[in-house]
C-alpha cells in the first residue's frame with residue numbers, strides 16, 4: 538500500500554474522506570484522536586517538536602485544517618473559534634487605517650465587526666458596493682484600499698458576485714480578496730480556483746452540518762498568506778478547540794452526500810414555491826428566473842441549499858404560516874441536517890432600522906429556508922399545509 542493520499546488528483550467526495558493529513562501515523566488510527574493536551578513534552582533543550590503548545594499547533598486541528606484546505610484547493614487553513622473570529626483573524630492582515638471595499642448586504646456580524654469595532658480600534662474605513670457593478674467597484678477603490686470582501690450568495694436575497702471578475706480587477710491593483718463562502722460550503726463553490734486569495738467559512742453551518750458546533754476557518758491560496766495567518770492566529774489566539782475540530786472534520790466526511798441531498802431538496806422546494814399562488818417571489822440561484830442563473834451555473838455546482846420566499850399577506854398570515862409548520866424549525870442558523878426557517882426582518886436583520894432594511898430589500902414577508910436532508914415530499918407537504926394555513930382566516 539502506498540501513501541494514504543498520493544499525488545494523484547482525486548475527486549471531491551474522495552477528498553472529503555482522504556485528503557490532507559488526517560491520519561495518525563503514530564497509531565494508525567483511521568480517524569485522528571482528539572488531542573486535548575495544552576502542551577507537549579520536550580525531550581531536551583535542543584528538542585523542537587512540531588507540536589509544543591496547543592494555541593500554536595494542535596494535531597486534531599491540523600488534521601481538520603489540512604482536509605478543509607484540500608477541499609478548497611488552498612495551500613493551508615487556519616481554524617478559528619467561530620466564523621466571526623475567522624473574519625477578525627483575516628482583518629488583522631490589514632494595516633491601521635486601511636480601506637476595505639465590502640459587498641452590499643454582507644453578513645450582519647461582518648458589518649458589525651467592521652463598523653462598531655475595527656473602525657474605532659484599527660481605523661478601518663469601508664465602502665459598500667454591489668460588486669457586480671465593476672465600474673462602481675473601480676470607483677470605490679482608493680490608494681489605501683487593502684481588501685475586497687466578497688460574499689456570494691448573500692443572505693437572505695441570494696445575490697451572487699462574479700468572483701472571477703472581481704478578483705482579476707483586484708489582482709491588477711494588488712488588492713487582497715477574501716470571500717465568505719459559508720452559504721456554498723467547499724462543495725458548491727471553490728473560489729480559489731476563481732482567483733480569490735482567502736476563503737472564509739462559518740463552520741457552524743455546512744462544514745459542521747449538524748447544528749452542534751460553533752467554528753470558523755480561513756483557507757489561504759498562497760504559502761505567504763498562510764504563514765502570515767498562522768502568525769496572526771497564534772498572536773490573537775482565537776483558535777478552534779480540539780473537540781470542535783474533531784466535530785468539524787467529522788462533518789466534512791459527509792459534506793458531499795449532505796450537500797447533494799440538501800441542494801436537490803432546495804431545487805424541488807424552490808420549484809414548488811415558484812408555482813404556488815400564495816407565494817409572492819422566490820429567490821433561488823438554481824431557478825432560471827434568478828437574474829444571475831447563468832453566473833450560478835458558471836461558478837457554483839448547484840443553486841445551493843438556501844431558498845428565500847415572500848409569503849403573500851400581512852403579518853398575521855405570516856404568523857399562521859410559521860405556526861403551521863411542523864418539520865421546518867424556526868432558527869437563527871442554517872446549514873444543518875434539519876430544515877430551518879428564518880424570518881429575516883425580526884431575526885437575522887433585527888438590529889437594522891426599517892429604513893436600512895428597506896434599502897437592502899428586506900421586507901416583512903421574507904422568509905429564508907435552509908433545506909435539510911429530510912424526505913423532500915414531507916418538506917413540500919409541510920410547506921403546502923403552512924401556505925394553506927396562511928391564507929385561511
Ligand SMILES: *Cc1c(COP(=O)(O)O)cnc(C)c1O
Nearest residue numbers: 619620621644717719739741752
Ligand atoms: C453564520 C455566519 C457567519 C458567522 O459565523 P459564526 O460561526 O456564527 O461566528 C458569517 N458569515 C455567514 C454568511 C454566516 O452565515
